[in-house]
Amino acid sequence: MNVPDDLYYTESHEWVRVEGENARIGITDHAQAELTDVVYVELPKVGAQAEERTQIAVVESVKAASDIYAPIKGEVVEVNEALSSNPALVNTDPFGDGWIFLLKMSSADDVKQLKDAAGYRQAIG
Amino acid sequence: MSDGTAKTTPLYEQHQQAGAKIIPFGGWLMPVQYSSITDEHQAVRNNVGVFDISHMGQLTVSGATSAAWLNRMLTNNVENLEPGAGQYTFLLNERGGIIDDLIVYRTGLEEFLLVVNASRTEEDFAWLRKHLADGLRLENRSADFAGLAIQGPNVTELFNLLFRRAVELPLRNQIATFEFLGVNLAVARTGYTGEDGVEIFFPAEDAPTIWNELLAKGQPLGIRPCGLGARDTLRLEMCYPLNGNDLTPEHNPIEAGLGFFVDLGKPEFVGREVLTRLKESGTPRKLVPFKMKAKGPPPRPHYFVWRDGEKISEVTSGTLSPSLNQGIGMAYVPAGDAKLGRELEIEIRGQKFPASIEKKPLYKKP
Numbered sequence: 001m002n003v004p005d006d007l008y009y010t011e012s013h014e015w016v017r018v019e020g021e022n023a024r025i026g027i028t029d030h031a032q033a034e035l036t037d038v039v040y041v042e043l044p045k046v047g048a049q050a051e052e053r054t055q056i057a058v059v060e061s062v063k064a065a066s067d068i069y070a071p072i073k074g075e076v077v078e079v080n081e082a083l084s085s086n087p088a089l090v091n092t093d094p095f096g097d098g099w100i101f102l103l104k105m106s107s108a109d110d111v112k113q114l115k116d117a118a119g120y121r122q123a124i125g
Numbered sequence: 126m127s128d129g130t131a132k133t134t135p136l137y138e139q140h141q142q143a144g145a146k147i148i149p150f151g152g153w154l155m156p157v158q159y160s161s162i163t164d165e166h167q168a169v170r171n172n173v174g175v176f177d178i179s180h181m182g183q184l185t186v187s188g189a190t191s192a193a194w195l196n197r198m199l200t201n202n203v204e205n206l207e208p209g210a211g212q213y214t215f216l217l218n219e220r221g222g223i224i225d226d227l228i229v230y231r232t233g234l235e236e237f238l239l240v241v242n243a244s245r246t247e248e249d250f251a252w253l254r255k256h257l258a259d260g261l262r263l264e265n266r267s268a269d270f271a272g273l274a275i276q277g278p279n280v281t282e283l284f285n286l287l288f289r290r291a292v293e294l295p296l297r298n299q300i301a302t303f304e305f306l307g308v309n310l311a312v313a314r315t316g317y318t319g320e321d322g323v324e325i326f327f328p329a330e331d332a333p334t335i336w337n338e339l340l341a342k343g344q345p346l347g348i349r350p351c352g353l354g355a356r357d358t359l360r361l362e363m364c365y366p367l368n369g370n371d372l373t374p375e376h377n378p379i380e381a382g383l384g385f386f387v388d389l390g391k392p393e394f395v396g397r398e399v400l401t402r403l404k405e406s407g408t409p410r411k412l413v414p415f416k417m418k419a420k421g422p423p424p425r426p427h428y429f430v431w432r433d434g435e436k437i438s439e440v441t442s443g444t445l446s447p448s449l450n451q452g453i454g455m456a457y458v459p460a461g462d463a464k465l466g467r468e469l470e471i472e473i474r475g476q477k478f479p480a481s482i483e484k485k486p487l488y489k490k491p
Contacts, residue, residue: 034146036161039445040422042474058474060422062162062445063354084420 001124002029004095008111009120010071012053015095016111019102023111025071026099027059027090030124035061038090043079044101050074052110057100059090072110074103134179135271135332143350151244151369153180156352165355166447169318170490172347173277175339176356178324179332182246183270184239184253188261191235198253198395199229200378202388206231211298211313213386215378216241216249217396221403222374223381225249226366228315230300238300238311240272240324242368256395271332275339276322276359279346284323286342294323306334317356319363319486358444361453362488364414370426371412371441371455380408380457382485411463412441414487417452417471418479424454424471431470431477432462440471448488452480 003009008016013031017024032038042058050056050070057068079101083089090098105111115123131154140147145156156177158165168174186195195203201214211230218224225245230238241249250265257263275283284292287305295301300313308331316322327335340348357367366372366381378387379400388394389401417424424443429436443454458469465484470477 036158037163042422058422060445062358062423062447063157065422065425 001033002095003117003121003124005117007095007117008071008114009117009123010069010114011123012069014068014071016071016114018105018108018111021105021108022077023072023074023103023105024099025101025103026094027068028120029094032091032094032098035059035064035066036091037062038087041080041083041087041090041100043081043083044076046076046079048076050076050103059100068100070103071114072103073106075106076101077104078102132180134177135329136177136179136336139333139336140177140350145350145352148353150353151180151242153243155180156350158352158354159350162352162354162358163447165349165351166358168347168349169277169320169351169355169359170448171278172349173275173279173283173322173343174349174351174355175336175343176274176276176351176353177336178272178274179270179329180243181272182239182241182243182249182265182267183272183326184241184246184250185232185237185264185266186239186253186261187233187236189235190258191237191261192231194258194261195229195237196391197393198256200387200394200396200400201229202391203229203231203237208233209295209299209301211300211315215383215386216252217377217394217400218374219395219399220374221377221379221396221399223368223372223376223378224252224374226368226372226383228313230313232300232311240326244369269329270326271329271335272324272326273335273339274316274318274322274324274356276316276318276351277320279343279348280320280322283339283343283346283348286346287338306331306338308335310335317365318359319365319488320359357442358447361442361444361455362446362448362486364455364485364487366412366455367442376412376457377403377408379403380410381412407460409460410438410457411460412455412457413463413482414453414455414485415469415471415480416449416483416487418481421452421478422473423452424473424478424480429472430456430458431472432458432467436472437462437469443471446488452478453487454480458482
Protein backbone atom coordinates (compact mmCIF):
# COMPACT_ATOMS: atom_id res chain seq x y z
CA MET A 1 0.00 0.00 0.00
CA ASN A 2 1.34 3.39 -1.00
CA VAL A 3 1.82 5.81 1.93
CA PRO A 4 3.90 8.80 0.72
CA ASP A 5 6.33 10.12 3.32
CA ASP A 6 5.67 13.81 2.69
CA LEU A 7 1.99 13.79 3.71
CA TYR A 8 0.02 13.96 6.95
CA TYR A 9 -2.75 11.45 7.67
CA THR A 10 -5.90 10.99 9.75
CA GLU A 11 -7.34 7.91 11.40
CA SER A 12 -10.32 8.30 9.10
CA HIS A 13 -7.97 7.82 6.10
CA GLU A 14 -7.69 11.33 4.70
CA TRP A 15 -4.29 12.64 3.59
CA VAL A 16 -3.09 16.25 3.82
CA ARG A 17 -0.41 17.90 1.68
CA VAL A 18 0.79 21.27 2.94
CA GLU A 19 1.17 23.77 0.09
CA GLY A 20 2.19 27.09 1.64
CA GLU A 21 -0.79 28.37 3.62
CA ASN A 22 -3.08 25.80 2.00
CA ALA A 23 -3.66 22.11 2.59
CA ARG A 24 -4.66 19.77 -0.22
CA ILE A 25 -6.81 16.86 0.96
CA GLY A 26 -7.86 13.51 -0.41
CA ILE A 27 -8.35 9.93 0.73
CA THR A 28 -5.53 7.44 1.04
CA ASP A 29 -4.62 4.53 -1.22
CA HIS A 30 -5.70 2.24 1.61
CA ALA A 31 -9.11 3.96 1.79
CA GLN A 32 -9.73 3.80 -1.95
CA ALA A 33 -8.75 0.13 -1.98
CA GLU A 34 -11.22 -0.54 0.81
CA LEU A 35 -14.01 1.40 -0.93
CA THR A 36 -13.22 0.25 -4.51
CA ASP A 37 -15.16 1.54 -7.50
CA VAL A 38 -15.76 5.14 -6.47
CA VAL A 39 -18.81 6.19 -8.48
CA TYR A 40 -19.63 9.61 -7.04
CA VAL A 41 -17.94 12.30 -5.00
CA GLU A 42 -20.01 14.98 -3.31
CA LEU A 43 -17.62 17.92 -3.18
CA PRO A 44 -17.73 20.64 -0.53
CA LYS A 45 -18.72 24.17 -1.57
CA VAL A 46 -15.95 26.66 -2.21
CA GLY A 47 -16.05 29.14 0.68
CA ALA A 48 -17.37 26.57 3.16
CA GLN A 49 -15.84 26.70 6.64
CA ALA A 50 -14.40 23.33 7.59
CA GLU A 51 -14.15 22.31 11.21
CA GLU A 52 -11.68 19.61 12.09
CA ARG A 53 -13.16 16.10 12.24
CA THR A 54 -16.51 17.18 10.85
CA GLN A 55 -18.04 15.70 7.73
CA ILE A 56 -17.31 17.81 4.64
CA ALA A 57 -17.60 15.55 1.59
CA VAL A 58 -19.02 12.17 0.63
CA VAL A 59 -17.38 9.45 -1.43
CA GLU A 60 -19.73 6.81 -2.80
CA SER A 61 -18.82 3.36 -4.03
CA VAL A 62 -21.30 0.99 -5.65
CA LYS A 63 -22.11 -0.45 -2.26
CA ALA A 64 -22.02 2.45 0.18
CA ALA A 65 -21.67 6.16 0.86
CA SER A 66 -18.73 7.13 3.11
CA ASP A 67 -18.28 10.45 4.86
CA ILE A 68 -15.04 12.37 4.39
CA TYR A 69 -13.92 14.52 7.30
CA ALA A 70 -11.96 17.75 7.32
CA PRO A 71 -8.63 16.84 8.95
CA ILE A 72 -8.07 20.41 10.12
CA LYS A 73 -9.90 23.72 10.44
CA GLY A 74 -9.96 26.05 7.46
CA GLU A 75 -11.82 27.51 4.52
CA VAL A 76 -12.46 25.56 1.31
CA VAL A 77 -10.74 27.54 -1.47
CA GLU A 78 -10.86 25.01 -4.30
CA VAL A 79 -12.50 21.66 -5.10
CA ASN A 80 -11.53 19.03 -7.64
CA GLU A 81 -14.21 19.51 -10.31
CA ALA A 82 -12.63 16.74 -12.40
CA LEU A 83 -14.16 14.25 -9.95
CA SER A 84 -17.66 15.24 -11.09
CA SER A 85 -17.13 13.64 -14.47
CA ASN A 86 -14.48 11.12 -13.44
CA PRO A 87 -14.93 10.01 -9.80
CA ALA A 88 -12.71 6.97 -10.48
CA LEU A 89 -9.67 9.28 -10.24
CA VAL A 90 -9.95 8.68 -6.49
CA ASN A 91 -9.14 5.01 -7.21
CA THR A 92 -6.55 5.43 -9.93
CA ASP A 93 -4.56 8.34 -8.48
CA PRO A 94 -5.60 8.89 -4.84
CA PHE A 95 -2.61 11.11 -3.94
CA GLY A 96 -2.54 12.99 -7.24
CA ASP A 97 -5.41 13.74 -9.64
CA GLY A 98 -7.82 12.16 -7.18
CA TRP A 99 -7.45 14.97 -4.59
CA ILE A 100 -10.79 16.24 -3.27
CA PHE A 101 -10.45 19.79 -1.90
CA LEU A 102 -8.01 22.52 -0.95
CA LEU A 103 -8.28 24.26 2.43
CA LYS A 104 -6.82 27.57 3.49
CA MET A 105 -5.58 26.50 6.90
CA SER A 106 -6.71 28.48 9.95
CA SER A 107 -3.39 27.63 11.55
CA ALA A 108 -0.42 25.97 9.91
CA ASP A 109 0.36 24.32 13.23
CA ASP A 110 -2.81 22.20 13.13
CA VAL A 111 -1.28 19.57 10.85
CA LYS A 112 1.20 18.69 13.60
CA GLN A 113 -1.61 16.93 15.45
CA LEU A 114 -2.06 14.56 12.50
CA LYS A 115 -0.25 11.31 11.90
CA ASP A 116 2.92 11.15 9.87
CA ALA A 117 3.46 8.42 7.29
CA ALA A 118 5.05 6.04 9.80
CA GLY A 119 2.15 6.53 12.22
CA TYR A 120 -0.42 5.95 9.49
CA ARG A 121 1.36 2.83 8.22
CA GLN A 122 1.18 1.48 11.74
CA ALA A 123 -2.52 2.37 12.00
CA ILE A 124 -3.47 0.44 8.87
CA GLY A 125 -1.28 -2.49 9.80
CA MET B 126 -16.07 -8.38 12.03
CA SER B 127 -17.19 -11.67 13.52
CA ASP B 128 -19.70 -11.19 16.31
CA GLY B 129 -19.53 -14.81 17.42
CA THR B 130 -23.08 -15.62 16.37
CA ALA B 131 -22.80 -15.19 12.60
CA LYS B 132 -22.43 -18.40 10.64
CA THR B 133 -19.80 -19.12 8.01
CA THR B 134 -20.14 -21.21 4.86
CA PRO B 135 -17.83 -24.16 4.09
CA LEU B 136 -15.94 -21.77 1.76
CA TYR B 137 -15.09 -19.12 4.34
CA GLU B 138 -11.36 -19.91 4.23
CA GLN B 139 -11.33 -19.82 0.43
CA HIS B 140 -12.95 -16.38 0.52
CA GLN B 141 -10.39 -15.08 2.96
CA GLN B 142 -7.52 -16.49 0.94
CA ALA B 143 -8.95 -14.85 -2.18
CA GLY B 144 -8.85 -11.49 -0.41
CA ALA B 145 -12.61 -11.11 -0.12
CA LYS B 146 -14.11 -8.34 1.93
CA ILE B 147 -16.48 -10.06 4.36
CA ILE B 148 -19.73 -8.58 5.68
CA PRO B 149 -22.55 -9.88 7.87
CA PHE B 150 -25.60 -10.79 5.79
CA GLY B 151 -28.74 -12.52 7.03
CA GLY B 152 -26.92 -14.01 9.99
CA TRP B 153 -23.92 -15.09 7.89
CA LEU B 154 -20.44 -13.78 7.21
CA MET B 155 -20.35 -13.53 3.43
CA PRO B 156 -17.99 -12.14 0.79
CA VAL B 157 -19.33 -8.82 -0.53
CA GLN B 158 -16.55 -8.48 -3.10
CA TYR B 159 -13.16 -9.97 -3.99
CA SER B 160 -11.68 -7.32 -6.25
CA SER B 161 -14.30 -4.85 -7.38
CA ILE B 162 -18.08 -5.04 -7.62
CA THR B 163 -17.97 -3.53 -11.11
CA ASP B 164 -15.39 -6.05 -12.37
CA GLU B 165 -17.29 -8.97 -10.89
CA HIS B 166 -20.53 -7.65 -12.36
CA GLN B 167 -18.96 -7.41 -15.82
CA ALA B 168 -17.45 -10.89 -15.50
CA VAL B 169 -20.97 -12.27 -15.11
CA ARG B 170 -22.44 -10.16 -17.93
CA ASN B 171 -19.59 -11.04 -20.34
CA ASN B 172 -17.95 -14.29 -19.21
CA VAL B 173 -18.84 -16.28 -16.14
CA GLY B 174 -18.79 -15.73 -12.38
CA VAL B 175 -19.22 -18.00 -9.39
CA PHE B 176 -21.01 -17.01 -6.18
CA ASP B 177 -21.03 -18.88 -2.89
CA ILE B 178 -24.73 -19.34 -2.08
CA SER B 179 -24.17 -21.90 0.69
CA HIS B 180 -25.95 -19.57 3.08
CA MET B 181 -29.25 -20.24 1.32
CA GLY B 182 -31.54 -22.73 3.01
CA GLN B 183 -32.58 -26.14 1.72
CA LEU B 184 -35.78 -27.69 3.04
CA THR B 185 -37.02 -31.04 1.81
CA VAL B 186 -40.57 -32.34 1.87
CA SER B 187 -41.59 -35.89 1.08
CA GLY B 188 -44.62 -38.09 1.41
CA ALA B 189 -47.66 -39.20 -0.56
CA THR B 190 -49.59 -35.95 -0.09
CA SER B 191 -46.60 -33.58 -0.33
CA ALA B 192 -47.73 -31.95 -3.59
CA ALA B 193 -51.24 -31.28 -2.31
CA TRP B 194 -49.89 -29.92 0.98
CA LEU B 195 -47.29 -27.66 -0.68
CA ASN B 196 -50.03 -26.32 -2.89
CA ARG B 197 -51.80 -25.11 0.24
CA MET B 198 -48.57 -23.58 1.61
CA LEU B 199 -47.20 -21.90 -1.54
CA THR B 200 -48.73 -19.52 -4.10
CA ASN B 201 -47.62 -21.09 -7.38
CA ASN B 202 -49.02 -24.43 -8.55
CA VAL B 203 -46.69 -27.34 -7.85
CA GLU B 204 -49.04 -29.69 -9.70
CA ASN B 205 -47.63 -28.08 -12.85
CA LEU B 206 -44.20 -29.48 -12.04
CA GLU B 207 -42.94 -32.71 -13.55
CA PRO B 208 -40.21 -34.43 -11.54
CA GLY B 209 -37.01 -32.48 -12.29
CA ALA B 210 -38.75 -29.13 -12.70
CA GLY B 211 -38.81 -26.08 -10.45
CA GLN B 212 -40.73 -22.84 -10.09
CA TYR B 213 -40.45 -19.49 -8.31
CA THR B 214 -43.11 -19.14 -5.62
CA PHE B 215 -44.08 -17.41 -2.37
CA LEU B 216 -44.69 -18.48 1.19
CA LEU B 217 -47.33 -16.13 2.60
CA ASN B 218 -48.88 -15.45 5.98
CA GLU B 219 -52.69 -15.32 6.43
CA ARG B 220 -52.67 -11.59 5.61
CA GLY B 221 -51.09 -12.33 2.24
CA GLY B 222 -47.79 -10.86 3.44
CA ILE B 223 -44.59 -12.38 2.13
CA ILE B 224 -42.73 -14.61 4.58
CA ASP B 225 -40.33 -15.71 1.86
CA ASP B 226 -39.83 -15.99 -1.88
CA LEU B 227 -38.22 -19.25 -2.94
CA ILE B 228 -37.78 -21.87 -5.62
CA VAL B 229 -39.48 -25.22 -5.19
CA TYR B 230 -38.15 -28.17 -7.19
CA ARG B 231 -39.99 -31.41 -7.66
CA THR B 232 -37.09 -33.81 -7.16
CA GLY B 233 -39.31 -36.92 -7.28
CA LEU B 234 -42.99 -37.72 -7.68
CA GLU B 235 -43.49 -37.29 -3.94
CA GLU B 236 -40.33 -35.33 -3.07
CA PHE B 237 -39.65 -31.62 -3.13
CA LEU B 238 -36.67 -29.35 -2.48
CA LEU B 239 -37.26 -25.77 -1.35
CA VAL B 240 -34.36 -23.35 -1.77
CA VAL B 241 -35.07 -20.42 0.53
CA ASN B 242 -33.46 -17.16 1.61
CA ALA B 243 -30.71 -17.48 4.22
CA SER B 244 -32.26 -15.07 6.70
CA ARG B 245 -35.69 -16.75 6.45
CA THR B 246 -34.66 -20.40 6.66
CA GLU B 247 -35.51 -20.91 10.34
CA GLU B 248 -38.74 -18.97 10.06
CA ASP B 249 -39.86 -20.85 6.93
CA PHE B 250 -39.03 -24.15 8.56
CA ALA B 251 -40.93 -23.28 11.75
CA TRP B 252 -43.95 -22.05 9.77
CA LEU B 253 -44.06 -25.14 7.58
CA ARG B 254 -43.59 -27.46 10.54
CA LYS B 255 -46.44 -25.77 12.35
CA HIS B 256 -48.72 -26.38 9.36
CA LEU B 257 -47.34 -29.83 8.44
CA ALA B 258 -49.91 -32.43 7.37
CA ASP B 259 -49.87 -35.95 8.77
CA GLY B 260 -47.70 -38.49 6.99
CA LEU B 261 -45.28 -35.93 5.54
CA ARG B 262 -41.61 -35.58 6.27
CA LEU B 263 -40.13 -32.07 6.45
CA GLU B 264 -36.41 -31.59 6.96
CA ASN B 265 -34.09 -28.60 7.21
CA ARG B 266 -31.02 -29.80 5.28
CA SER B 267 -29.38 -26.36 5.08
CA ALA B 268 -26.28 -27.29 7.05
CA ASP B 269 -25.67 -30.37 4.90
CA PHE B 270 -25.47 -28.54 1.59
CA ALA B 271 -23.12 -26.09 -0.02
CA GLY B 272 -24.39 -24.09 -2.98
CA LEU B 273 -22.76 -22.22 -5.84
CA ALA B 274 -24.35 -19.98 -8.46
CA ILE B 275 -22.38 -20.18 -11.71
CA GLN B 276 -23.65 -17.37 -13.90
CA GLY B 277 -22.76 -15.89 -17.25
CA PRO B 278 -22.79 -16.62 -20.98
CA ASN B 279 -19.80 -19.00 -20.72
CA VAL B 280 -21.52 -21.39 -18.33
CA THR B 281 -22.13 -24.16 -20.88
CA GLU B 282 -18.56 -23.95 -22.13
CA LEU B 283 -17.37 -24.16 -18.54
CA PHE B 284 -19.32 -27.38 -17.99
CA ASN B 285 -17.92 -28.79 -21.22
CA LEU B 286 -14.42 -28.06 -19.91
CA LEU B 287 -15.16 -29.55 -16.50
CA PHE B 288 -16.63 -32.75 -17.90
CA ARG B 289 -14.37 -32.89 -21.00
CA ARG B 290 -17.41 -33.56 -23.18
CA ALA B 291 -20.45 -31.71 -24.51
CA VAL B 292 -22.73 -31.41 -21.51
CA GLU B 293 -26.49 -31.05 -21.81
CA LEU B 294 -27.40 -28.70 -19.02
CA PRO B 295 -30.95 -29.00 -17.72
CA LEU B 296 -33.47 -26.67 -19.37
CA ARG B 297 -34.46 -23.39 -17.74
CA ASN B 298 -35.92 -24.01 -14.23
CA GLN B 299 -35.10 -27.70 -14.40
CA ILE B 300 -32.84 -29.62 -12.04
CA ALA B 301 -30.69 -32.70 -12.75
CA THR B 302 -27.96 -34.66 -11.01
CA PHE B 303 -24.39 -34.75 -12.33
CA GLU B 304 -21.49 -36.71 -10.90
CA PHE B 305 -18.33 -34.65 -10.77
CA LEU B 306 -15.07 -35.61 -9.01
CA GLY B 307 -17.06 -38.33 -7.27
CA VAL B 308 -19.55 -35.78 -5.90
CA ASN B 309 -23.25 -35.73 -6.72
CA LEU B 310 -24.18 -32.25 -7.85
CA ALA B 311 -27.79 -31.14 -8.09
CA VAL B 312 -27.61 -28.72 -11.02
CA ALA B 313 -30.52 -26.31 -11.53
CA ARG B 314 -30.74 -23.98 -14.53
CA THR B 315 -31.70 -20.98 -12.44
CA GLY B 316 -30.14 -17.76 -11.25
CA TYR B 317 -30.49 -14.25 -9.95
CA THR B 318 -28.46 -12.32 -12.50
CA GLY B 319 -30.40 -12.26 -15.78
CA GLU B 320 -27.63 -14.25 -17.47
CA ASP B 321 -27.64 -17.89 -18.46
CA GLY B 322 -26.43 -19.93 -15.53
CA VAL B 323 -26.90 -22.67 -13.01
CA GLU B 324 -27.17 -23.04 -9.27
CA ILE B 325 -25.60 -26.20 -7.91
CA PHE B 326 -26.05 -27.90 -4.54
CA PHE B 327 -23.89 -30.65 -3.08
CA PRO B 328 -22.56 -31.99 0.26
CA ALA B 329 -20.95 -29.20 2.30
CA GLU B 330 -17.70 -31.07 2.89
CA ASP B 331 -16.96 -31.10 -0.85
CA ALA B 332 -17.27 -27.33 -1.22
CA PRO B 333 -13.55 -26.40 -1.27
CA THR B 334 -12.77 -29.10 -3.88
CA ILE B 335 -15.57 -28.02 -6.19
CA TRP B 336 -14.85 -24.29 -5.72
CA ASN B 337 -11.13 -24.67 -6.46
CA GLU B 338 -11.77 -26.86 -9.49
CA LEU B 339 -14.29 -24.42 -10.96
CA LEU B 340 -11.95 -21.47 -10.59
CA ALA B 341 -8.97 -23.37 -12.00
CA LYS B 342 -10.77 -24.87 -15.00
CA GLY B 343 -12.74 -21.71 -15.67
CA GLN B 344 -9.68 -19.49 -15.92
CA PRO B 345 -9.45 -19.52 -19.74
CA LEU B 346 -13.15 -18.54 -19.80
CA GLY B 347 -12.58 -15.51 -17.61
CA ILE B 348 -14.21 -16.92 -14.49
CA ARG B 349 -14.20 -14.73 -11.37
CA PRO B 350 -15.34 -15.35 -7.83
CA CYS B 351 -18.17 -12.87 -7.22
CA GLY B 352 -19.60 -11.48 -4.01
CA LEU B 353 -22.91 -10.22 -2.73
CA GLY B 354 -22.17 -6.75 -4.09
CA ALA B 355 -22.24 -7.88 -7.72
CA ARG B 356 -25.13 -10.22 -6.93
CA ASP B 357 -27.10 -7.15 -5.86
CA THR B 358 -26.25 -4.96 -8.88
CA LEU B 359 -26.93 -7.84 -11.30
CA ARG B 360 -30.31 -8.70 -9.82
CA LEU B 361 -31.41 -5.08 -9.54
CA GLU B 362 -30.68 -4.40 -13.22
CA MET B 363 -33.14 -7.26 -13.86
CA CYS B 364 -35.62 -5.93 -11.24
CA TYR B 365 -35.49 -9.21 -9.36
CA PRO B 366 -36.72 -8.43 -5.83
CA LEU B 367 -34.55 -8.87 -2.75
CA ASN B 368 -36.17 -10.42 0.29
CA GLY B 369 -36.02 -8.07 3.25
CA ASN B 370 -35.73 -5.00 0.98
CA ASP B 371 -38.41 -5.26 -1.70
CA LEU B 372 -40.34 -8.14 -0.19
CA THR B 373 -41.39 -8.22 3.47
CA PRO B 374 -44.40 -9.46 5.47
CA GLU B 375 -45.83 -5.93 4.94
CA HIS B 376 -45.85 -6.52 1.18
CA ASN B 377 -47.73 -8.98 -1.01
CA PRO B 378 -46.88 -10.50 -4.41
CA ILE B 379 -49.65 -8.59 -6.21
CA GLU B 380 -48.35 -5.13 -5.32
CA ALA B 381 -44.81 -6.37 -5.96
CA GLY B 382 -45.90 -7.04 -9.55
CA LEU B 383 -45.28 -10.77 -9.14
CA GLY B 384 -48.84 -12.05 -9.53
CA PHE B 385 -47.58 -14.34 -12.28
CA PHE B 386 -46.23 -16.61 -9.54
CA VAL B 387 -49.56 -16.77 -7.72
CA ASP B 388 -52.19 -19.23 -8.94
CA LEU B 389 -55.50 -17.81 -7.71
CA GLY B 390 -57.20 -20.68 -9.54
CA LYS B 391 -56.09 -23.05 -6.80
CA PRO B 392 -58.98 -23.72 -4.40
CA GLU B 393 -56.95 -23.09 -1.28
CA PHE B 394 -53.63 -21.67 -0.13
CA VAL B 395 -52.53 -19.47 2.75
CA GLY B 396 -53.22 -15.85 1.83
CA ARG B 397 -55.55 -16.67 -1.07
CA GLU B 398 -58.56 -14.66 0.19
CA VAL B 399 -56.55 -11.47 0.66
CA LEU B 400 -54.77 -11.81 -2.69
CA THR B 401 -58.02 -12.53 -4.55
CA ARG B 402 -59.54 -9.39 -3.08
CA LEU B 403 -56.45 -7.31 -3.95
CA LYS B 404 -56.36 -8.67 -7.47
CA GLU B 405 -59.99 -7.57 -7.99
CA SER B 406 -59.78 -4.20 -6.26
CA GLY B 407 -56.25 -3.37 -7.32
CA THR B 408 -53.54 -2.66 -4.76
CA PRO B 409 -53.16 0.83 -3.29
CA ARG B 410 -49.43 0.79 -4.06
CA LYS B 411 -47.13 -0.87 -6.58
CA LEU B 412 -43.46 -1.72 -6.78
CA VAL B 413 -41.89 0.16 -9.67
CA PRO B 414 -38.38 0.31 -11.14
CA PHE B 415 -36.84 3.73 -11.71
CA LYS B 416 -33.74 5.29 -13.24
CA MET B 417 -32.02 8.49 -12.21
CA LYS B 418 -32.25 11.05 -15.00
CA ALA B 419 -28.79 12.59 -14.63
CA LYS B 420 -25.38 11.74 -13.31
CA GLY B 421 -25.32 12.06 -9.55
CA PRO B 422 -25.17 10.08 -6.36
CA PRO B 423 -26.74 6.61 -6.63
CA PRO B 424 -30.08 5.99 -4.91
CA ARG B 425 -30.00 3.67 -1.90
CA PRO B 426 -32.52 1.86 0.31
CA HIS B 427 -34.61 4.13 2.59
CA TYR B 428 -33.97 7.33 0.66
CA PHE B 429 -37.24 9.27 0.38
CA VAL B 430 -39.19 9.32 -2.87
CA TRP B 431 -41.03 12.55 -3.79
CA ARG B 432 -43.59 13.31 -6.47
CA ASP B 433 -44.84 16.85 -7.19
CA GLY B 434 -43.48 18.12 -3.90
CA GLU B 435 -45.06 15.35 -1.87
CA LYS B 436 -43.15 12.63 -0.06
CA ILE B 437 -44.73 9.39 -1.30
CA SER B 438 -42.44 6.56 -0.21
CA GLU B 439 -38.96 5.18 0.28
CA VAL B 440 -36.51 3.45 -2.03
CA THR B 441 -36.47 -0.29 -1.29
CA SER B 442 -33.48 -1.15 -3.51
CA GLY B 443 -31.03 1.19 -5.15
CA THR B 444 -27.52 1.22 -6.60
CA LEU B 445 -25.39 2.45 -9.42
CA SER B 446 -25.96 0.12 -12.37
CA PRO B 447 -22.51 -0.95 -13.59
CA SER B 448 -23.96 -1.83 -17.01
CA LEU B 449 -25.69 1.53 -17.50
CA ASN B 450 -23.39 3.67 -15.35
CA GLN B 451 -26.59 5.23 -14.03
CA GLY B 452 -28.44 5.20 -10.72
CA ILE B 453 -31.28 2.65 -10.61
CA GLY B 454 -33.69 1.44 -7.99
CA MET B 455 -37.13 0.23 -6.99
CA ALA B 456 -39.78 1.70 -4.72
CA TYR B 457 -43.41 1.16 -3.80
CA VAL B 458 -45.44 4.14 -5.00
CA PRO B 459 -49.20 4.90 -4.90
CA ALA B 460 -50.93 2.96 -7.69
CA GLY B 461 -51.94 6.23 -9.36
CA ASP B 462 -48.29 7.16 -9.74
CA ALA B 463 -47.16 3.75 -10.99
CA LYS B 464 -47.04 4.88 -14.62
CA LEU B 465 -44.28 4.45 -17.13
CA GLY B 466 -42.31 7.68 -17.47
CA ARG B 467 -43.81 9.23 -14.32
CA GLU B 468 -41.30 11.65 -12.87
CA LEU B 469 -40.12 11.19 -9.32
CA GLU B 470 -37.49 12.79 -7.14
CA ILE B 471 -35.14 10.89 -4.87
CA GLU B 472 -33.95 12.74 -1.80
CA ILE B 473 -30.25 12.23 -1.19
CA ARG B 474 -28.65 14.01 1.78
CA GLY B 475 -31.31 16.69 1.72
CA GLN B 476 -31.15 17.34 -2.01
CA LYS B 477 -33.67 16.08 -4.58
CA PHE B 478 -32.54 14.36 -7.76
CA PRO B 479 -34.87 13.60 -10.69
CA ALA B 480 -35.78 10.04 -11.63
CA SER B 481 -38.41 8.42 -13.79
CA ILE B 482 -40.36 5.19 -13.67
CA GLU B 483 -39.11 2.69 -16.22
CA LYS B 484 -39.98 -0.71 -17.67
CA LYS B 485 -38.65 -4.00 -16.32
CA PRO B 486 -35.89 -4.99 -16.76
CA LEU B 487 -33.84 -1.85 -16.20
CA TYR B 488 -31.02 -3.25 -18.32
CA LYS B 489 -31.21 -5.30 -21.50
CA LYS B 490 -28.20 -6.59 -23.36
CA PRO B 491 -27.67 -4.75 -26.63
